[in-house]
Amino acid sequence: MTEPRACPDCLRRSRLLAHLAPYIEKIATGSRGSRSPELLRLSDEDLAAVAAPRVAAQVLEQVRTVPERALQDGLAAAECWGCCPHDPLYPAGLRDAADAPRALIGRGNPVLLEGLVPEGAVTLVGARRASTYGREVARELGRELAGAGLTVVSGLAFGIDSCAHRGALESGLTIAVLGCGADVAYPAAHRSLWRRICESGVVLSELPPGTGAWRWTFPARNRIMAALAGMTVVVEAAERSGSLITADLAADLGRDLGAVPGPVTSGMSAGSNSLLAGGACVVRDAQDVLDAMLGPGVRTAKRVGPRLEATQHAALAAIEGGSVTSDAIAADLELAGGDVAAALAGLEALGYVSCSMVGVYARTLLRPPSD
C-alpha cells in the first residue's frame, strides 16, 4: 500500500492560500468569487503581490519558514494526509488541468485515490435550493452510478450535492470536495454525512486543515470537482447558479457535460435546461451517463421493478403528471381516499416512489415492466 506523500513546498502553497484567504476574498468577489480559479493559476509570488501587495513579502516569508515537521504535524493532528503532483497517488484528472491545486489534502482512505481516473468518476452538482424532484433524481443517480462502479464526486452542500452523496454511499464510493479544510464539516448540518464519507470514502480540499470557508473557495473547489471526473452532470440549477460555474470549468477542460432536464416552467431548472439547449448531454438516468462516458451499451444500469396493479399504474401516472400530494392524486384519480392510500403505499413499498416528511411524493428512476 502506498502512503500519500506531499512535498513541503506543495503543502506551503496551501498554507499560503489560507493566509491570503481574506485578501483573495476582496479581489475575487466580483460575481460570487468566480474569478478565483483564474487567480489560483498565478505563482506564489504573483498571487501574494496581486492579493495583498502591502504584506506580500511578509506573508511569503512567514509561509516559507514553516518547518516541514510542523506541516506534517498539522496534517496528522487533523487526521488528514496530503498528496501533490509529485506523488503517484495524485489523481490523473487533476494533472491535465492548468489550474490544478498544488497540494490536495484529504481525509478518509487514501487508497481510494489510487486508480482514480476521469473515466472512472462522475461529478454530480446542482442547486442547494432543490426541488423534491431534483433531490430524488440526484439520489437515484448517485446510487446507480456508484453501483455501476463509478466514483461519485460532489461538494457536500445542501440540496443536490448531499443527495448525490447519500445515494452513492448506499451502493459504492463517493468523494466530497470541500471549500474549507477537509477536517471541517461544512455546512454543519451535514456533519454526520461528512463523517460517513470520511469513513467509507474520501473528503478532499486544497486548503490546510482548520481553514474556514470563503466565498471564493467554492468556485475554486468547483474546478477540482470538474477536473476529477470525466463527466459533470448538473442535476438541477437555476440561472446564475454556482453549479453552472462547475459546468463551464468542466467544458473548458474538455470533459463531458450532462444535465438532467426539468420542467420548462420551473425557474429551478432554468440553468440546467439552458445547458441542454447549449448542447449538453441529456441525462434521464444512470444509463445515459454510462453511455456518454463509456460508449453505448458498455455497462448497463437499467432497473425494472415488479409488476403493478391498475390503480398503482394510475397513481404512478398521476405522480408523473405532477400531482404529488396524496390529496391531489386522489382528485386526479377520482377514487375513494382509502383506495388511493393503498395504491400509494404499494408504490412506496415497491420502490417506485418516495415520500418526504411533509407528504410530498416523488418518482424514483425505477421503471415498471413494459408489456
Place this chain on the structure above:
Amino acid sequence: MLATARAFTLDGIVARPVRVEVDVHMGLPAFSVVGLPDTAVREARERVRAAVSNCGFEFPLRRITVNLAPASLRKAGPGLDLPIAVALLVASGQLKWDPAPPAMVGELALDGAIRPVRGVLAIAEAAREGGVGEMVVPAANGREAALVASLDVVPLGSLRQLQALAAGRWAPERPKPLSLALSSRPGTPDLADLRGQAHLRYALEVAAAGGHSLLMVGPPGSGKSLAAARLPSILPPLAPREALAVARIASACGHLGSRPSEGRPFRAPHHTITPAGLIGGGNPPRPGEATLAHRGVLFLDELCEFRRESLEALRGPLESGWVTISRSGGNRRLPCRFMLVAASNPCPCGRGELDSECSCAPHAVSRYQGRLSGALADRLDLLVAIAQPSAAQIDGPPGEPSAAVRERVAAARRRQERRLGPGRCNAEMSLGETRECVLDAGAAALLTESYSRRRLSGRAHDRVLRLARTIADLGGAEAIEREQMAQALQLRRRDR
C-alpha cells in the same frame, strides 16, 4: 354577635368548602377580611357595604371581622360576596334564619343584584358531596346547578329577596336542569362544506374513528383549518358522564352559561400561547386550553410557529390524559383527554417547494421542517399532505355530510369499546394490547417487509399497527387485512 355561612371556593375545576365567619362587635368602625383572600375576595368589602345599604338594610358602624376557614386554603373569586353579606346581616341582627342559612354562592352588584359566577356546577357537586341539602345560587346559574340531582337549588336574583326567603314567605321553583348536547347541534360547521379532497376526508375519518392525532401539511387556504373545525362533528356522541365532565370544565372557566353547550369542544389556541395558557397554571390553578379541549379537539394551527416550551409542556399530558400542576398548596390534576390536530405550512413562506414563487432558503426550509420531527410531532400518528383544491372541486357538489361519517365512526368506536373496554379507543392502546392485534398473513408480511426495508422505528411500527387496527374497525374486519395495512403505512406520519 357571631354568625357563620357555608360557602365554596373554586380550586382548579373542583370546589372546596369554606366556612364564612362574621363577627360584629363594639369598637372603631372597621371591616377586615382574613383567611388567605385573593384581591377579588378582599374587594368584597366594598361590594357588600354598598349592596347591603342599597337594599334597605343598614350597614353596621361597628368593628366587623370576616374570617374564611380553613385559613390555609387560598380563597379566590367573587363568589364569597353573598355568603359574607348574609352572615353579616345575621350577625348584626337584621336577618333571622332558622336554624342556619343554607350554603350559598354569588357575586354582588352594588344595587344588590346577584351576578353569576364561574364553576357553579363544580360547587353544586361539592355541596352535594358535603351533605348540603339546599343551596342558594345566582339566578343566572340556576339551570347549571340543577344538573346535580338531589340538590335543592334556590335561584336568587337580588339581595332584596333575602328577607322573604329567610322567613319562608317565598320559595322559588327548582330550575330545569341545563340540557347538555351530546353531539354537535344542527347549524354548526358540517363536513359537507369540504368539497372534493377525498384523501383529506378519508384521513379525518380514520383519525376520528381511532382517536388518532393528525398532522395536516399544505399551503395557506387549502382547507386545513376548515377541516379541523369540522372534526368534532364527526366524532361519536359524548356519553352522558363525559358530557358532564366537559360541562364542569366549561363552567369552571365561565364558558357554560344558561346557553346550551355544543357537544365536543373545539379549541384552537393561537401559536403565541404560553405553556401556562396551554396546560393551565396560576394559583389557584386555572385550566388551560388542553383541559378545555377535554373529550374534544385541540387544534394547533401553524405548529412550527409554537414556542418550543409550550409544545414540550403538552407532551406528558398528551400521553397520560392528565395535567398535573404542582403548587405550594398541593398537586392539582386536571383531565385533558383530547384529540390533537396540528397543521403546518410546508415551508416558512407557505407556498411550498413546488411553487416557483417560493423563495425560502434551503436551510430555512430544513430548519422549519425539522420542527415537524420534534418531541411533540413524534406523538402525531397521521400525516396528510393537502393540495390547493381545484376550481372544479370548489364548484363541485358538497361532500358527504357529517352525520353519515359520524355513524361509521361511531360503529368503529363501538368495536373498539367491545375489545378494549368502555370509553377507550385504539389510540390509547397499550403496547401489550397493540401487539395482540390480529393480522392476516398478507398484512403481517407487508408490515415485516416495511419494517425491515424502510427502517420503520419501533415506535412507528406500533403506530402503524394501531392505525391499521382502526382502519380494520372502520371496515368491520376482525383481522387486519393486507389492504388495510397498506393504507395505514401510507397514512402514517413520516419522520426523517
